[in-house]
Amino acid sequence: MLNNPESYPHPLISEVKIIEGKNNFPISWLNKQGFCEYGIYLENMKGVMVKPTRAMVKGAKEHSLLESKFKEEAVPATFEEIMEASETGEVLSREFPVISVKYGIRGLIDEILMTPDKFIIIDDKPGAIPYISNIHQVYGYCLAFKEMIDEDDRRIFAALRERGTDDVYWKTYFNRKAENEIIKVxxxxxxxxxxxxxxxxxxxxxxxxxxxxxxxxxxxx
Ligand code: SF4
Structure with missing residues (x-):
């Protein structure tokens, strides 16, 4: 959907890429950092490999079920086509790739609802507690998305939804305060x-x- 800029693997850290001369890490790391940044060190610098937890396996299954269901009716479209269509009607997209060369982050948004006056960026999570780590992850998506839409001045909202349900249990406007908070992280x-x-x-x-x-x-x- 996007023209990705040229990237190179980081010589020491597998999940980090070098894009336009700058380190670029997965937005999911913002969640891991909020939980415990030493875990990022163990996994990526020390190379500790552990099996995914039961909750992670369950989450991945639910995620791929949702994705397959969505694809049954979805129509492939380019970024420009999606943006244009959303100026006059509602557009729902899943697994929406975002990248910010400026801030050195990249990821896939679970779901994004675009309407003529706003964007709602939704991250699916197990449970329904808005942990700061989850909030930081969805703020990361909002920041990267904001850079991509450039001068489009529609408001961006960040939302957390309980995985496998329609329950959006946390939602907020991605304002300047939220932006500054995530840039700091x-x-x-x-x-x-x-x-x-x-x-x-x-x-x-x-x-x-x-x-x-x-x-x-x-x-x-
Ligand atoms: S990485 Fe170590 S310090 Fe961090 S949560 Fe896990 S066990 Fe605790």
């Missing part, structure tokens, strides 16, 4: 990648109990 992640800052472990033992890296982590509380 993104800068921190870039500083972690470049080694300017240290990956800090969470101090919350409840997170460690649930963490899939628990067995291999030398910093767990």
């Amino acid at each position: 993104i800068k921190r992640v870039h500083n972690l990648i470049s080694g300017k800052k240290r990956f800090l472990p969470t101090k919350n033992p409840n997170k460690c109990l649930k963490c899939r890296f628990n067995k291999f982590c030398d910093k767990k509380s």
Whole structure:
């Protein structure tokens, strides 16, 4: 759907790409950073490999079911066609790729509803609690999307929905405050990648109990 800029793999970190001379990381890392940034270190710098949790496997299955159902009636379209169609009517898109070369982030939006006066960017999550880590992930999508739509001044909303349901349990306008908040987090992640800052472990033992890296982590509380 998009013309992707030329990219190269980072020499040391598999999920990081170098795009136009700048490190570019997956937007899902904003979620991982909010949970515990030391997990990013273990997985991507130390190469610790662990099986996905049961919740992750269930989530992936539900996600692909939704995707197949959506594809039964979906019509393939380019970014420009989608944007144009949404100026006069509602357009729903899934697995919408976004990239920001400026902020060094990229990802796939679960679902985006476009209308003549707004965009609602929806991320599906298990459960219905708006954790800050989930909010940061959806803010990351909003920021990348905002850069892509350039001078289109329709308002952007960030929303979290309980996976497999229609329950949008959290929604907010992606305003300047939200934008500044996520830019700050993104800068921190870039500083972690470049080694300017240290990956800090969470101090919350409840997170460690649930963490899939628990067995291999030398910093767990
Ligand atoms: S066990 Fe705790 S400190 Fe270690 S990566 Fe997991 S959440 Fe972070």
